[in-house]
Amino acid sequence: MLFVLAMCVLGQPDGVAKEPEKVPAKVPVKEAEKPEAPGSSEAKVAVPFPHPMISEVLFAVPTGNAGDANKDGKRDVCGDEFVELVNPHDRAIQLFGYTLTDSQDAGKGQVRFTFPAVELAPGAVVVVFNGMGSTWSGPVGDAKTSPPPPGKNELFAGALVFTMKNSKSQIALGNTGDQVLLSAPDKTAVHRVYWSETGPEPEDGPTKEAAPGVPPSLTKAGKARPLVVDFVPLMSKCSVQRDGVLGSGRFVSHLEAEGAAFSPGVYMVARGAEKKVEPSVEKPAGTGEKSKDAGTP
Numbered sequence: 001m002l003f004v005l006a007m008c009v010l011g012q013p014d015g016v017a018k019e020p021e022k023v024p025a026k027v028p029v030k031e032a033e034k035p036e037a038p039g040s041s042e043a044k045v046a047v048p049f050p051h052p053m054i055s056e057v058l059f060a061v062p063t064g065n066a067g068d069a070n071k072d073g074k075r076d077v078c079g080d081e082f083v084e085l086v087n088p089h090d091r092a093i094q095l096f097g098y099t100l101t102d103s104q105d106a107g108k109g110q111v112r113f114t115f116p117a118v119e120l121a122p123g124a125v126v127v128v129f130n131g132m133g134s135t136w137s138g139p140v141g142d143a144k145t146s147p148p149p150p151g152k153n154e155l156f157a158g159a160l161v162f163t164m165k166n167s168k169s170q171i172a173l174g175n176t177g178d179q180v181l182l183s184a185p186d187k188t189a190v191h192r193v194y195w196s197e198t199g200p201e202p203e204d205g206p207t208k209e210a211a212p213g214v215p216p217s218l219t220k221a222g223k224a225r226p227l228v229v230d231f232v233p234l235m236s237k238c239s240v241q242r243d244g245v246l247g248s249g250r251f252v253s254h255l256e257a258e259g260a261a262f263s264p265g266v267y268m269v270a271r272g273a274e275k276k277v278e279p280s281v282e283k284p285a286g287t288g289e290k291s292k293d294a295g296t297p
């Protein structure tokens with residue numbers, strides 16, 4: 001894979017005009033010089049350190065009790081919406097100043113949440129609920145304060161849980177078209193997850209792998225392209241979940257992938273896995289039988 005830059009200067013023939021065609025043009029110097037840690041898949045993770053990434057979004061709350069994603073005993077068409085993020089890196093990251101927004105303009109019914117100072121451990125998960133009309137038990141933080149001690153919320157598998165404290169039904173994610181944009185404190189557009197009845201936007205297309213250290217290209221509109229863009233399918237009975245943290249991941253139906261409508265606080269895909277790993281934890285141990293994916297509907 002690696003090009004050796006020295007090849008460019010060796011064997012340069014004097015005065016021969018035909019040879020230069022063999023010289024590899026425009027070797028990406030940064031890539032060539034960048035050492036890859038042995039046994040680490042860090043370089044393949046879709047978002048470069050120190051950014052978190054969006055792992056699950058519930059934008060259309062299922063009807064009835066099945067929609068009570070925040071487990072406060074009642075379903076709220078807005079309040080139970082949530083965005084889940086994961087730290088896909090080997091090191092802890094600081095969430096202070098990271099912002100989640102939808103596609104509305106600021107001040108015009110925009111969903112907007114900015115994290116207070118809080119650390120997210122490697123592999124750890126944080127969930128941000130819309131929070132409208134919600135009553136809470138256990139540690140839940142907001143835009144001003146991180147979750148009070150003990151911090152981790154056992155109701156959500158020990159994840160960090162936040163509420164946007166939205167109070168208007170207009171401030172919610174659209175069911176048939178909208179986005180969640182994760183932006184870094186320096187305004188870098190990190191991860192855009194969007195859905196639409198009309199399909200993916202031409203300039204975005206499917207997920208592309210973001211090379212660490214390489215600045216994002218510009219969209220046709222002249223805006224910086226997010227490091228990762230995911231077009232996700234419309235869902236009415238469940239959330240969408242990214243099936244991996246690597247560049248080639250994609251969002252799929254949570255119901256089809258996991259057999260449950262959503263899992264705020266639990267990222268079910270192992271770090272670095274392209275596909276969902278065998279759920280060995282949830283299987284009864286010692287059956288001895290190797291169950292393959294039979295594709296049971």
Ligand SMILES: [Ca+2]
Nearest residue numbers: 068072074075
């Ligand atoms: Ca609820």
Ligand SMILES: [Ca+2]
Nearest residue numbers: 056263264266
């Ligand atoms: Ca989840």
